[in-house]
Amino acid sequence: MTEKTITTTVALLCLYGFFKDMRPAVPFLTPFLRSDLKNYTAEKVNNEIYPILSYSWMASLFLVLLIADFVRYKPVLVVGGASYVATSVLWLWGERLEVMQIAQVVYGLATATETVYFSYIYVIVEDDYYQKATGYVRCTTLLGQFLASTISQIVISFDKTDYLLLHYITLGSVSVSFLLSVFLPPSKKSLMSQKTTMSQTDLCRGHNEYKHSISRFNNFFQDLKTCYNNRKIIVWSLWWALATCGNNLEVTNVQNLWYVIEPASANGGLNNGIAEAITTLLGALVSFSVGYMKLNWSVFGELTLGVMSVAEAILLITMATTKNIWVCYGCGVLFKISYYMLITVASFQVARLLSVGRYALVFGCNNLLALTLQAAIVAVVVDKDTLNTGIRAQFLIYGGYFYMLAAVFLIKAVYTLTVEGWSDSWAKRWTD
Numbered sequence: 174m175t176e177k178t179i180t181t182t183v184a185l186l187c188l189y190g191f192f193k194d195m196r197p198a199v200p201f202l203t204p205f206l207r208s209d210l211k212n213y214t215a216e217k218v219n220n221e222i223y224p225i226l227s228y229s230w231m232a233s234l235f236l237v238l239l240i241a242d243f244v245r246y247k248p249v250l251v252v253g254g255a256s257y258v259a260t261s262v263l264w265l266w267g268e269r270l271e272v273m274q275i276a277q278v279v280y281g282l283a284t285a286t287e288t289v290y291f292s293y294i295y296v297i298v299e300d301d302y303y304q305k306a307t308g309y310v311r312c313t314t315l316l317g318q319f320l321a322s323t324i325s326q327i328v329i330s331f332d333k334t335d336y337l338l339l340h341y342i343t344l345g346s347v348s349v350s351f352l353l354s355v356f357l358p359p360s361k362k363s364l365m366s367q368k369t370t371m372s373q374t375d376l377c378r379g380h381n382e383y384k385h386s387i388s389r390f391n392n393f394f395q396d397l398k399t400c401y402n403n404r405k406i407i408v409w410s411l412w413w414a415l416a417t418c419g420n421n422l423e424v425t426n427v428q429n430l431w432y433v434i435e436p437a438s439a440n441g442g443l444n445n446g447i448a449e450a451i452t453t454l455l456g457a458l459v460s461f462s463v464g465y466m467k468l469n470w471s472v473f474g475e476l477t478l479g480v481m482s483v484a485e486a487i488l489l490i491t492m493a494t495t496k497n498i499w500v501c502y503g504c505g506v507l508f509k510i511s512y513y514m515l516i517t518v519a520s521f522q523v524a525r526l527l528s529v530g531r532y533a534l535v536f537g538c539n540n541l542l543a544l545t546l547q548a549a550i551v552a553v554v555v556d557k558d559t560l561n562t563g564i565r566a567q568f569l570i571y572g573g574y575f576y577m578l579a580a581v582f583l584i585k586a587v588y589t590l591t592v593e594g595w596s597d598s599w600a601k602r603w604t605d
Contacts, residue, residue, distance in 0.1 A: 179297075179298050179306075182297050182298065182357075182358055183294075183297075183298060183306050183309055183310070185353060185356065185357060185358075186293070186294065186297070186306075186310055186357065187309055187310055187313040188313070188350075188353055189250070189254075189290075189350050189353040189354055189357065190290065190310055190313050190314040190317065190350075191313045191314065191316060191317040191350075192317065192346045192347065192349040192350035192353065193253075193254065193257060193290075193314070193317065193346075193347060193350040194314045194315075194317035194318045194321065195317040195318075195320055195321045195343075195346040196257075196261075196321050196343040196346060196347065197321040197322070197324040197325035197328070197339045197342050197343055197446075198261070198264065198325070198336070198339040198340045198342070198343040199321065199325075199343075199449075200321070200322055200325045200326075200428075200445045200446045200448075200449040201325055201329060201336055201339060201428075201445055201446070202264075202428060203218060203428035203429055203431070203432050204336065204428075204432065204445070205264075205336040205339075205340070206218050206222065206273070207432060208334060208336060210336060210337065211268075211273075213270070213273070215429065215432070215433070215564075216557070217270060218429065219426070219429045219555070219564055220555060220556065220557040220561055221270065221274070221557055222270070222273050222274060222277060223277070223425055223426065223429070223555075224551045224552075224555050224556050225274045225277035225278060225281070226277045226280055226281050226284075226425060227281075227421070227425070227544065227547050227548045227551040228281070228548050228551075228552075229277060229278040229279075229280070229281025229282060230281035230284050230285055230544050230547075230548075231281075231541070231544035231545050231547070231548045232281070233281050233282040233284075233285035233286075234285040234288065234537070234540060234541050234544055235541055236285075237249055237285045237286060237288060237289060237537075238288070238537040238538070238541060241288075241289045241292070241537075245296070245359060245360040246289055246292065246293045246296055246360050247293070247354075247357055247358075247359050247360060249286050249289045250286060250289060250290060250293060250354045250357060251351070251354045251355060252282070252286065253282070253283050253285075253286030253287075253289070253290070253354070254283075254347070254350050254351030254352075254353075254354040254355075255351055256279050256280070256282045256283035256286070257280075257283045257347035257350065257351065258344070258347050258348055258351050259276075259279045260276050260279045260280045260283060260347075261340060261343050261344040261347055262344065263275060263276035263279065264276055264340055265337070265340045265341070265344065288536060288537045288540055291310070291311075291536070292536070292537075293357075293360070294306050294310055296360040297357075297358060297360060311460075312457070315453055315456070315457040318449075318453045319450055319453040319454050319457070321343075321346075321449075322446045322447075322449035322450035322452075322453060323446065323450050324339075324342065324446075325339050325445070325446040325449075326444070326445075326446025326447050326449075326450060327446075329445075329446060396534055397534060397538065400527060400534060400535050400538075401535075403526055405471075405522070405526060406523060406526050406527070406535065408475065408585070409474070409519045409522045409523055410519075410523065410535060410538075410539050410542075412478050412515075412519060412578075412582065413516065413519045413520075413523070413539040413543070414539045414540070414542040414543040414546065415543070415546070415578050416478075416482070416512060416515065416516065416519075416578065417516065417539070417540060417543035418543040418544070418546045418547045418550070419485070419571060419574055419575055419578070420508075420509070420512045420516075421543065421544070421547050422547060422550065422551075422567075422571050422574075423489065423505070423508060423509075423568075423571060424509075426555075426564065426567060426568075427492075427505055428445065429564045430492060430493070430501065430564050430565070430568060431445060431498065431501060431502075433564050433565065434495070434496060434497075434498045434501055435498040444498070444502065447502075448502040448505060448506060451506055452505070452506045452509045452510065455506065455510050456509060456510050456513035457513075459510050459513055459514045459517075460513050460514065460517045463514055463517045463518055463521070467603045468602065468603065469601055469602055469603060470518055470521075470522055471522075472590075472593075472598050472601050472602060473586075473598070473602060474518065474522065475582050475585050475586035475589060476582075476583070476586035476587075476590065477515075477518075478515060478582045478586075479579050479580075479581075479582035479583035479585075479586050480579075480583070481511050481514075481515055482575050482576075482578045482579035482582060483575075483576070483579040483583075484507075484511060485508055485511055485512070485575045485579075486572045486573070486574075486575035486576040486578075486579060487572070488504040488505075488507055488508045488511075488572075489504075489508065489568050489569075489571050489572035489575060490568070490569060490572035491504045492504045492505060492508075492568050493565045493566075493567075493568030493569045493571075493572060494565070494569075520536075523535055523536075550574075554567060554570055555567060
């Protein structure tokens with residue numbers, strides 16, 4: 174590719190990501206479903222509509238992870254764009270409960286394609302452009318989310334019940350992203366096959382190993398085995414999956430908690446957009462600043478994960494027990510910022526230990542594990558056919574979940590630092 178072609182391709186991908194994430198309906202989805210426009214009860218929204226997303230997301234990600242490399246990524250993005258459009262249409266004009274549940278199924282498929290979106294960067298640009306292209310793409314998606322939250326807040330501030338306008342804007346934005354996905358250039362290389370280790374198995378595959386589907390499946394599972402043979406990758410991936418599960422549970426249920434603390438009849442949800450905008454903006458700044466931190470994550474990474482998990486547990490429990498919506502907003506912002514910071518560190522550590530192609534593979538598998546655990550927790554804690562837990566009790570459980578996560582990593586950190594020597598570890602706390 175020429176430099177001009179690469180620039181055009183990255184710009185097109187950035188625009189796709191911007192419009193895909195510029196969905197102002199999302200911060201006010203719960204008030205919309207609870208309003209006179211849809212008129213669903215809290216129990217219907219919390220226990221019969223939202224849980225569907227976890228199941229669909231998990232199943233769709235498993236499917237996406239298997240087929241993305243075979244179809245060379247672009248078709249998955251096109252399907253993802255179309256799924257966002259379909260979700261918006263169902264939200265807007267769907268009336269029955271079953272239609273809202275179908276919307277969550279389609280939304281899960283759309284969300285599952287996010288993994289492919291961030292992997293697709295590496296199959297359309299050359300190695301020298303990886304770092305810049307990644308930065309551009311991530312910044313534009315965050316910009317889209319920030320603008321969506323800002324627009325939603327402005328609209329609701331003028332008319333606190335004008336949810337339809339937010340959904341019309343969302344439909345227009347995701348329709349543009351779908352059209353842009355059609356014009357994305359096709360991939361000419363397979364991400365999984367960019368780099369392989371020179372094991373005896375690899376030598377026996379021959380030069381034509383990726384020509385046939387059976388060879389691709391063999392390579393997929395061989396790469397998977399190779400990736401997780403590294404102990405450090407297992408540690409970071411374990412936190413990645415467990416913390417992402419907890420973050421997803423908070424994100425998908427926090428609007429229900431906000432609604433309980435301050436119902437729509439008392440201007441509830443009026444400031445949801447502010448909370449989302451602040452979260453996105455500060456999260457972007459924190460994630461960017463991580464790249465300049467000199468802490469030696471190989472030495473103090475586990476301890477940091479453990480300490481921050483304790484803080485996240487406290488924040489979730491505070492959200493579950495407070496009656497002040499602003500305290501809940503503030504704790505939610507801090508919770509997400511801490512997650513954004515640590516997932517950036519986890520991504521960097523995994524990327525440092527892996528080739529780019531395998532990074533994409535581990536990224537997908539870690540998220541699949543997170544979604545599998547999330548679906549299991551939802552099935553037990555939230556689903557109407559099991560515990561059918563109230564929203565405040567749910568957040569207490571999520572807080573306990575992070576306490577357990579913290580205990581695992583603090584014990585592991587204390588053991589590692591004791592074996593390595595606290596004084597020696599402290600002397601190596603900074604990188605060059």
